Amino acid sequence: MSRVDPQRQNRSGEDNQPWAGVRTVPSSHYTDPEHLRREEDEVFKRAWIVVAREEQIPRPGDYVVFDELGESLVAVRDESGRVRVLHNSCRHRGSRMLEGCGHADTLDCPYHGWSYGLDGSLKGVPRIGGFDALDTNRMGLHAVRSSTWLGFVWINLDPDAPPLLATLGSLPDELAPYRLEEMRPIAIKDEVVPANWKAMLENAMDFYHVPFVHGRTINKHVTRGPDLQSYGDHTRQRLPIAAYGWRASLDRRCTRGGPYTPLQVSALHKYLVFPNFLINVLPFHLTVMQVFPIDTHSCRLRYAFCKRQGARGIELARVYGTWAASRYILWEDLTVLDRFQRGVDTQRVSTQTLHDEEAAASHFHGVLRRWMESPPTP
Ligand code: FES
Numbered sequence: 001m002s003r004v005d006p007q008r009q010n011r012s013g014e015d016n017q018p019w020a021g022v023r024t025v026p027s028s029h030y031t032d033p034e035h036l037r038r039e040e041d042e043v044f045k046r047a048w049i050v051v052a053r054e055e056q057i058p059r060p061g062d063y064v065v066f067d068e069l070g071e072s073l074v075a076v077r078d079e080s081g082r083v084r085v086l087h088n089s090c091r092h093r094g095s096r097m098l099e100g101c102g103h104a105d106t107l108d109c110p111y112h113g114w115s116y117g118l119d120g121s122l123k124g125v126p127r128i129g130g131f132d133a134l135d136t137n138r139m140g141l142h143a144v145r146s147s148t149w150l151g152f153v154w155i156n157l158d159p160d161a162p163p164l165l166a167t168l169g170s171l172p173d174e175l176a177p178y179r180l181e182e183m184r185p186i187a188i189k190d191e192v193v194p195a196n197w198k199a200m201l202e203n204a205m206d207f208y209h210v211p212f213v214h215g216r217t218i219n220k221h222v223t224r225g226p227d228l229q230s231y232g233d234h235t236r237q238r239l240p241i242a243a244y245g246w247r248a249s250l251d252r253r254c255t256r257g258g259p260y261t262p263l264q265v266s267a268l269h270k271y272l273v274f275p276n277f278l279i280n281v282l283p284f285h286l287t288v289m290q291v292f293p294i295d296t297h298s299c300r301l302r303y304a305f306c307k308r309q310g311a312r313g314i315e316l317a318r319v320y321g322t323w324a325a326s327r328y329i330l331w332e333d334l335t336v337l338d339r340f341q342r343g344v345d346t347q348r349v350s351t352q353t354l355h356d357e358e359a360a361a362s363h364f365h366g367v368l369r370r371w372m373e374s375p376p377t378p
Pocket residue numbers: 090091092093094095109110111112113114
């Protein structure tokens with residue numbers, strides 16, 4: 001079995017944003033319901049979270065419902081073409097209004113027929129005279145802060161959080177050449193993973209397990225671990241894949257977008273936008289993984305594999321080939337995640353110790369600890 005070179009990962013951070021890594025993690029953080037509740041309150045309800053892809057709602061009136069984190073939200077494109085995100089709870093008595101996705105001229109509550117505009121304002125109330133002095137101007141659907149970036153719709157449930165772009169450092173500039181807003185899913189799958197949400201994310205960033213879990217797949221193509229760069233709370237791992245010689249001409253025929261640096265074409269770039277948005281990026285395809293907690297020992301993995309709009313011929317064949325490989329590799333990971341969680345559940349190992357090749361997970365835990373202990377700095 002060939003092994004990943006155990007050289008230390010190159011860990012660097014942007015000048016004013018220090019490396020946050022920790023070397024140990026309490027196992028109780030994967031099993032304690034109170035800890036999970038605090039993660040939801042202190043992290044998920046204060047961080048920027050992706051709720052939809054913009055192309056899911058291309059026309060005014062298109063909407064898609066997001067049901068995670070104990071919330072129900074509606075992302076809708078209003079008449080001006082702007083994406084708005086609204087709470088999916090009617091202002092009459094709080095009923096859930098919309099399901100799934102669709103198109104509507106007005107957002108209507110199925111219970112007593114209150115009706116809202118695409119901007120959330122209250123438009124219609126049946127037999128309004130039956131209410132005492134209803135101030136319809138103040139009874140619109142509650143709005144959620146939202147933003148768009150990379151073709152995704154992001155929300156933040158904290159009205160005091162800094163704007164999305166202010167939290168990203170130089171990531172937008174670095175990712176701009178890929179034009180990820182041109183990417184379109186060829187496969188989307190939600191699955192329940194029998195492990196804590198952090199275990200799923202860490203696994204997707206960890207290279208220490210590669211020779212053992214992926215001995216017959218990734219390990220054959222990876223000769224050294226990735227370098228690691230932090231951008232405040234977020235990270236990038238850059239992983240050279242395969243001997244590059246034979247791939248160069250293939251890459252030239254598949255590469256659209258740009259201008260790219262040579263490494264952006266030849267190496268897989270893996271970004272974690274804290275806390276739960278992980279993408280694997282090459283100019284030819286994009287993998288998106290989002291992880292949402294369900295309870296301490298299970299989470300929902302929202303997985304999408306994307307091609308660039310208009311991909312044809314060899315570029316398209318490559319996308320489907322990589323997608324099939326990616327599904328198999330994910331299956332390899334899922335087999336160990338169940339074992340990990342069942343082992344941790346026994347609490348016989350109270351402290352977990354991280355290796356250099358788990359440096360991205362180390363940084364993630366350092367950031368998580370900071371968010372849990374104090375408000376994030378703008
Ligand atoms: S709860 Fe929506 S109209 Fe009554």
